[in-house]
Amino acid sequence: MIKLLPEDIHIRPIGYVERLSAEENDRNRSLVSKIMVEKEFAKGLDSIEEWSHVYVIFWMHKISDEDKFLIHPGGGRNVGIFATRAPVHPNPIGLTLVELVKRRENTLWVRGLDALHGTPVLDIKPYPDWERGHLIVVTDFKVPMWLAKITK
Amino acid sequence: MIKLLPEDIHIRPIGYVERLSAEENDRNRSLVSKIMVEKEFAKGLDSIEEWSHVYVIFWMHKISDEDKFLIHPGGGRNVGIFATRAPVHPNPIGLTLVELVKRRENTLWVRGLDALHGTPVLDIKPYPDWERGHLIVVTDFKVPMWLAKITK
Numbered sequence: 032m033i034k035l036l037p038e039d040i041h042i043r044p045i046g047y048v049e050r051l052s053a054e055e056n057d058r059n060r061s062l063v064s065k066i067m068v069e070k071e072f073a074k075g076l077d078s079i080e081e082w083s084h085v086y087v088i089f090w091m092h093k094i095s096d097e098d099k100f101l102i103h104p105g106g107g108r109n110v111g112i113f114a115t116r117a118p119v120h121p122n123p124i125g126l127t128l129v130e131l132v133k134r135r136e137n138t139l140w141v142r143g144l145d146a147l148h149g150t151p152v153l154d155i156k157p158y159p160d161w162e163r164g165h166l167i168v169v170t171d172f173k174v175p176m177w178l179a180k181i182t183k
Numbered sequence: 184m185i186k187l188l189p190e191d192i193h194i195r196p197i198g199y200v201e202r203l204s205a206e207e208n209d210r211n212r213s214l215v216s217k218i219m220v221e222k223e224f225a226k227g228l229d230s231i232e233e234w235s236h237v238y239v240i241f242w243m244h245k246i247s248d249e250d251k252f253l254i255h256p257g258g259g260r261n262v263g264i265f266a267t268r269a270p271v272h273p274n275p276i277g278l279t280l281v282e283l284v285k286r287r288e289n290t291l292w293v294r295g296l297d298a299l300h301g302t303p304v305l306d307i308k309p310y311p312d313w314e315r316g317h318l319i320v321v322t323d324f325k326v327p328m329w330l331a332k333i334t335k
Binding site: 034035039040042043044045047058060068072074075076077078079081082083084085086088090092100101109110111112113114115116120121122124126127128151153154155156157158159160161162163164165166167168169170172173174175176178182 | 197227318326
């Protein structure tokens, strides 16, 4: 299998997160923030308002790139970073499903984006996905016991 | 706002997709494929099998980087690329929610990954997300009319 090197992946922000203030609590998912999409990509947003929800994929530029593989989410033991939503990952990619409130030209207003002011946005995708005549909304799933402990 | 340049984003594959054969139809979501995570990251998978579903974020390395902003999904008119799941995006990032079948050391078996053999994987995140005592599973959403036409 041919392996790609980091320099083979050319990724560029398509826009940036703009919050009302840099002091705002970005963990409060009832807040609305803006995604300022680069003007050159504005056309790519056409008709996006026909969706009520979109995924935002972003680059958590303030996360340190320490190599940490286990994390303690509560519930009494360590689990691997890929088994949590902790931001410390080998690639600090954020993924959040947000409510699309409004679009005007190259600006999106979204509710629920847990990203800091100034966060580079890498991609936007509509929710849900679909395939062969049906929408892919998974409502039958299993989560770990530790999650039940911290969310109850 | 300080803007990041592409060279400021250091992204590296955490692993690669391995299919039974390169000729397999990667659009068939009932098929199981493997994610071979780099051995150095294997510890990060600990306890991942406690989740039944995970998001896989990958780099669609075979997608051309042409600048295309409108697409014709069926239904009679063009819509912006960010309003579709078409793979041609400024950053060809793939996002697929898959069923986690099995983990053994640094290998994951997943069902439903629509990625080619050899695709670099950038991140893996559990599904669903959660916040303050509740799981985030969006079942009340709006989709465009054109989607209803092509999925019916």
